[in-house]
Amino acid sequence: MRTISRLLWVISGFGLGVGTLYWFLTYEATGAVLLWFFGLMPMIVALWMWRRGLVSAHLAEDEPEADPSASAGEVVGSFPLMSAWPIIAVLGVVMAGASLVYGLILLAPGIALLGYAIYGLMRESRH
Amino acid sequence: MSRLRVRLAASSVLVATATGCSSSFGMPRGGTEQGQEIFKLWQIFMIAGIVVAALVYGLIAWSLIRYRRRRTDDPAALGRQFHLNVPLEVVYTVIPIVIVVGLFAVSFRGERRVERLVPDPAVTLHAEAYAWGWRFTYGDDGPTVVSDPSGQGVAGPTIELPRGRTTRVVLTSNDVIHAFWVPGFLFKRDAIPGRTTEFDLTPTDEGSYHGVCAEFCGLNHAYMTFTVVVTDPASFDAWLADRPSEAPTP
Amino acid sequence: MSTLVERSPAPQAPMEPERHGPVAWLTTTDHKKIGIMYCVTAFAFFLVGGALADTMRTELAEPGRQLVSTQTYNTLFTIHGTVMIFLFVAPFGSGLANYLIPLQVGAPDMAFPRLNALSYWFFAGGGLLVLLSGFASAGGGAAMGWTAYTPLSEARMSPGVGPDLWILGIALVAVATLLTGVNILTTVFLLRAPGMTMWRLPIFTWNMVVTALLGLVAFPPAVAAFALLLIDRRLGGHAFDPFGGGDPVIYQHLFWFLGHPEVYILILPTFGVVTEIIPVFSRKPLFGYTGFVLATLAIGALSTGVWAHHMFTTGAVDNPFFSAMSLLIAVPTGIKFFNWIGSMWQGKIRMAVPMLFSMGFLLNFLIGGVTGVMLASPPIDFQVADSYFLVAHFHYTMMGGAVFGLFAAIYFWHPKMTGRMLSERLGRVVFALLFLGFNLTFWPQFILGMRGMPRRIVDYAGGLGFDTPNLVSSVGAGVLTLGVLVFLYDLWASRRHPVAAGDDPWGGYSLEWATSSPPPERNFTSLPRIRSERPAYDMRHPGAPR
Numbered sequence: 001m002r003t004i005s006r007l008l009w010v011i012s013g014f015g016l017g018v019g020t021l022y023w024f025l026t027y028e029a030t031g032a033v034l035l036w037f038f039g040l041m042p043m044i045v046a047l048w049m050w051r052r053g054l055v056s057a058h059l060a061e062d063e064p065e066a067d068p069s070a071s072a073g074e075v076v077g078s079f080p081l082m083s084a085w086p087i088i089a090v091l092g093v094v095m096a097g098a099s100l101v102y103g104l105i106l107l108a109p110g111i112a113l114l115g116y117a118i119y120g121l122m123r124e125s126r127h
Numbered sequence: 128m129s130r131l132r133v134r135l136a137a138s139s140v141l142v143a144t145a146t147g148c149s150s151s152f153g154m155p156r157g158g159t160e161q162g163q164e165i166f167k168l169w170q171i172f173m174i175a176g177i178v179v180a181a182l183v184y185g186l187i188a189w190s191l192i193r194y195r196r197r198r199t200d201d202p203a204a205l206g207r208q209f210h211l212n213v214p215l216e217v218v219y220t221v222i223p224i225v226i227v228v229g230l231f232a233v234s235f236r237g238e239r240r241v242e243r244l245v246p247d248p249a250v251t252l253h254a255e256a257y258a259w260g261w262r263f264t265y266g267d268d269g270p271t272v273v274s275d276p277s278g279q280g281v282a283g284p285t286i287e288l289p290r291g292r293t294t295r296v297v298l299t300s301n302d303v304i305h306a307f308w309v310p311g312f313l314f315k316r317d318a319i320p321g322r323t324t325e326f327d328l329t330p331t332d333e334g335s336y337h338g339v340c341a342e343f344c345g346l347n348h349a350y351m352t353f354t355v356v357v358t359d360p361a362s363f364d365a366w367l368a369d370r371p372s373e374a375p376t377p
Numbered sequence: 378m379s380t381l382v383e384r385s386p387a388p389q390a391p392m393e394p395e396r397h398g399p400v401a402w403l404t405t406t407d408h409k410k411i412g413i414m415y416c417v418t419a420f421a422f423f424l425v426g427g428a429l430a431d432t433m434r435t436e437l438a439e440p441g442r443q444l445v446s447t448q449t450y451n452t453l454f455t456i457h458g459t460v461m462i463f464l465f466v467a468p469f470g471s472g473l474a475n476y477l478i479p480l481q482v483g484a485p486d487m488a489f490p491r492l493n494a495l496s497y498w499f500f501a502g503g504g505l506l507v508l509l510s511g512f513a514s515a516g517g518g519a520a521m522g523w524t525a526y527t528p529l530s531e532a533r534m535s536p537g538v539g540p541d542l543w544i545l546g547i548a549l550v551a552v553a554t555l556l557t558g559v560n561i562l563t564t565v566f567l568l569r570a571p572g573m574t575m576w577r578l579p580i581f582t583w584n585m586v587v588t589a590l591l592g593l594v595a596f597p598p599a600v601a602a603f604a605l606l607l608i609d610r611r612l613g614g615h616a617f618d619p620f621g622g623g624d625p626v627i628y629q630h631l632f633w634f635l636g637h638p639e640v641y642i643l644i645l646p647t648f649g650v651v652t653e654i655i656p657v658f659s660r661k662p663l664f665g666y667t668g669f670v671l672a673t674l675a676i677g678a679l680s681t682g683v684w685a686h687h688m689f690t691t692g693a694v695d696n697p698f699f700s701a702m703s704l705l706i707a708v709p710t711g712i713k714f715f716n717w718i719g720s721m722w723q724g725k726i727r728m729a730v731p732m733l734f735s736m737g738f739l740l741n742f743l744i745g746g747v748t749g750v751m752l753a754s755p756p757i758d759f760q761v762a763d764s765y766f767l768v769a770h771f772h773y774t775m776m777g778g779a780v781f782g783l784f785a786a787i788y789f790w791h792p793k794m795t796g797r798m799l800s801e802r803l804g805r806v807v808f809a810l811l812f813l814g815f816n817l818t819f820w821p822q823f824i825l826g827m828r829g830m831p832r833r834i835v836d837y838a839g840g841l842g843f844d845t846p847n848l849v850s851s852v853g854a855g856v857l858t859l860g861v862l863v864f865l866y867d868l869w870a871s872r873r874h875p876v877a878a879g880d881d882p883w884g885g886y887s888l889e890w891a892t893s894s895p896p897p898e899r900n901f902t903s904l905p906r907i908r909s910e911r912p913a914y915d916m917r918h919p920g921a922p923r
Contacts, residue, residue, distance in 0.1 A: 152827075153823075153824055153827045153828075154760070154827045155827070155828075155829075162760075164756065165756045165757065165759060165760055168754055168756050168757055169751075169757055169760070172750065172751045172754060172757060173751070175750075176747040176748070176750060176751060179711075179747060180743055180744070180747050183714055183718070183743055184740070184743070186718045187718060187721075187736070187739055187740070190718055190721035190722055190724075190726070191721070191726060191728075191736070194659070194721060194722065194723060194724045194725065194726050195726050195728065196725045196726055196727045200725060204660065204725045205660045205661070205725065205918075205921070206659050206660045206661035206723055206724030206725045206726075207661065207723040207724070208661060208662060208921075209661075209662075209664070209723075210662050210663075210664070210665075210666065211664065211665050211666070211667070211668070212664075212665075212719075215719075216665050216668045216712075216715075219711070219712060219715040220668075220708065220712055223707065223708045223711040223712070224705075224708050227704040227705060227707055227708060227750070230704060230750065230754065231697075231700060231701050231704050234700060234704075234753075234754035234755065234756065234757075235697055235700070237754070237756045238696060238697070238700075238754075238755050238756050241756050241759065258534070302528070302534070303526075303528050303529040303534055304526055304528070304529065304625060306690060306763060308763075308764075308829070308831065310760070310764075310828065310829025311829070313759065313760040314759045314760065315690055315759055315760070315762065315763070316690055316692055316759070317690050317691045317692065319619075319625060319626065319691060319693065320528060320619040320620070320625065321619030321620070321624070321625070322619075322626075322693065324691075324692040324693075326692075337829060337841060339829065339831050340831070341690075341762070341763040341764065341831045342526075342763055343451075343521075343522045343526070343529070343763075343832070343833040344529060345451075345520075345521075345529055345534055345535075346447055346448060346451065346520075347447065348451075348833060348834060349447070349833075349834035349835045349836050349837070350836075352838075
């Protein structure tokens with residue numbers, strides 16, 4: 001994880017540095033704010049990794065001489081092989097979005113469909 | 128052998144440079160002093176581009192021919208297994224940096240010259256773009272030339288500029304973003320509603336130049352043309368005096 | 378239906394038989410199926426965008442009006458640009474990433490399989506809205522260019538529901554990009570196989586990591602801009618309306634802060650593809666792996682600081698800053714060319730179809746890159762910005778570069794995805810037609826731009842030197858189309874008369890070649906030891922020099 005943390009810090013430093021350089025060269029606010037936020041975003045993840053002690057965590061994937069069996073069978077989650085909820089959720093979003101254009105009559109069913117899909121997704125992952 | 132190759136490469140660079148300095152690479156040479164600055168930059172960038180492209184193409188062609196798998200080769204044969212060469216990698220990082228720093232320097236100097244505004248322009252031309260036509264006013268309330276509101280002639284409205292004198296163009300738009308582009312001058316500038324932008328044109332060659340709107344501005348964008356005629360100062364003054372100082376609003 | 382997901386190689390749990398049929402595809406969360414769906418849908422959008430382009434080229438073949446009305450033409454190029462950028466090249470990269478990344482890092486699936494499915498459906502839904510915005514809209518389709526510059530895209534100048542649908546569609550596609558980006562990063566950071574350190578990741582995966590990061594950086598500001606635009610249009614806002622105190626230049630800043638990283642989002646997957654292919658067909662390792670990865674990171678970082686080179690002619694930005702950044706980005710791109718050449722040097726190069734397309738990519742993209750350096754000089758932009766020179770330039774990078782790379786990817790990984798080879802003979806024909814057609818179409822456009830033809834015009838006057846190049850260009854578009862048709866025939870023929878590919882038809886290097894073709898559900902029944910960036914090569918050449 002050290003490589004990843006380093007990568008995030010470098011990106012963050014680049015964004016903040018270029019943003020600052022840009023600000024003092026141009027005094028143009030839009031671009032400077034965009035660049036500063038570009039610098040802050042990876043910092044959020046990097047700080048989180050640092051606080052959780054993940055930076056020096058020892059994973060088999062970062063061990064150059066690790067054996068393929070080192071993480072075999074380790075459970076990474078419980079997922080359905082198929083799920084209808086994603087397509088239903090997007091159907092709801094498309095309907096709700098189209099309501100802005102084609103008439104608000106589509107809004108309620110769209111949001112209802114999306115809510116139903118979110119509920120379904122959550123129920124599904126409880127297993 | 129390798130010395131011969133170096134000599135060949137050097138002489139081809141020389142040939143490229145020599146022909147490059149006289150060649151326009153298909154670009155008009157620029158009918159204004161500002162345009163000629165841009166033309167010089169164009170030549171420099173073009174020569175640099177051709178030299179780099181020739182080198183890279185040469186290396187690719189050499190690799191493909193020299194290191195192709197021949198019919199007589201074992202199908203399972205491997206190439207030489209090497210992973211890196213740090214000095215070489217440093218060289219091919221540093222050389223491009225040197226090239227782009229040089230290009231930046233000439234481009235920076237060129238832009239300063241193109242965008243320089245003289246303190247006392249001989250003519251001030253207010254150009255106002257609208258969808259889909261142009262309204263040109265000489266001075267603050269002098270003669271005005273407007274696009275024909277009835278239709279879109281190919282030539283569009285015709286304005287004249289004096290040769291050898293500097294014209295300050297004050298450009299704006301009254302609806303959407305347009306752009307004032309005279310390809311023969313190698314120059315364009317966006318006309319943004321709510322903003323005014325200024326630039327100088329100092330024509331050097333007499334003639335008629337085609338002008339267009341270069342920023343997509345809606346339905347009849349393609350027909351938003353105009354014509355710039357560069358004449359000697361005396362004819363220009365006569366032409367200007369002939370213009371009525373008020374033209375119908377579009 | 379729910380199963381525990383375990384790291385490979387998982388103990389041989391009894392697996393459900395693989396499901397087929399439409400419902401299985403519509404509800405799948407398997408990264409391989411989603412990847413294929415992404416690629417197929419994106420390629421369908423390519424055919425749509427190509428048909429639009431052919432219509433435009435026919436219209437422009439000679440001066441005078443021939444085919445479509447001005448309004449229709451303006452819609453054509455708007456939808457052509459949007460489709461090719463947001464619905465073809467970028468999603469095709471996402472599709473390849475979805476399919477390949479778990480295989481290349483040795484993971485059983487993407488980290489969030491259902492999020493993955495959600496992202497595909499967002500893409501498909503958004504794409505549908507974008508198409509609707511052009512063709513089935515009351516009161517006029519979207520006809521404001523793919524850049525949707527304000528105030529042209531405000532309700533006053535572009536009434537009708539077309540632009541609204543366009544905005545919604547792009548917003549959904551943006552969400553899809555964000556979800557895929559998060560998924561890719563999590564998978565690569567946390568689900569690598571033992572021994573697959575970050576510095577042994579296959580280059581395609583590395584490039585997708587940078588692509589995903591760029592997507593996360595670039596899309597949110599643009600979605601904000603589109604949201605503000607929608608508020609302007611529908612709810613009476615004035616964010617970008619100069620007559621209500623707004624500023625159209627801020628729209629351009631927000632848009633191009635997406636727009637320029639976006640071109641690297643389009644090209645980086647292709648860089649990855651070509652970098653996988655060239656070493657395999659040269660029978661050599663990649664030359665300068667570390668330098669290549671650092672160059673990719675440099676491209677990603679610098680690409681966030683060059684956006685306003687699209688605004689050089691506004692007179693409202695700091696041209697030298699953006700000129701310097703844009704010139705600098707040529708350096709890491711140049712480094713990659715030397716990596717590729719170094720990877721062929723002293724190799725045993727086999728000119729199979731994927732390698733042919735990769736060479737086509739190198740030749741075309743170099744011209745795109747060199748003209749890109751010219752466009753980084755603001756004064757040269759004063760002449761060629763918004764002209765056909767620019768159109769030719771970005772088609773040399775996007776079409777000659779990215780699309781040739783994607784064709785290389787199809788010929789390279791189609792055997793892995795389906796277990797069937799594509800025809801080597803037809804592949805050469807496809808390559809020849811596409812390469813010839815492409816250069817015939819876009820080389821004349823450089824000349825058109827220098828002679829002063831602006832982009833996005835439905836018609837041009839005769840006698841300005843535009844006639845011959847336009848005709849040549851239109852003929853070239855015909856040759857290109859023929860090439861695509863032959864390719865479709867090749868796909869069909871490979872289904873009709875299958876030629877079995879075997880697990881590793883090319884002697885590939887990365888992990889996907891160490892499993893079966895097509896790979897089983899959860900990807901691996903056994904993993905080789907990973908001791909370099911070429912685990913499959915090490916497995917097949919024990920004791921060979923590394």
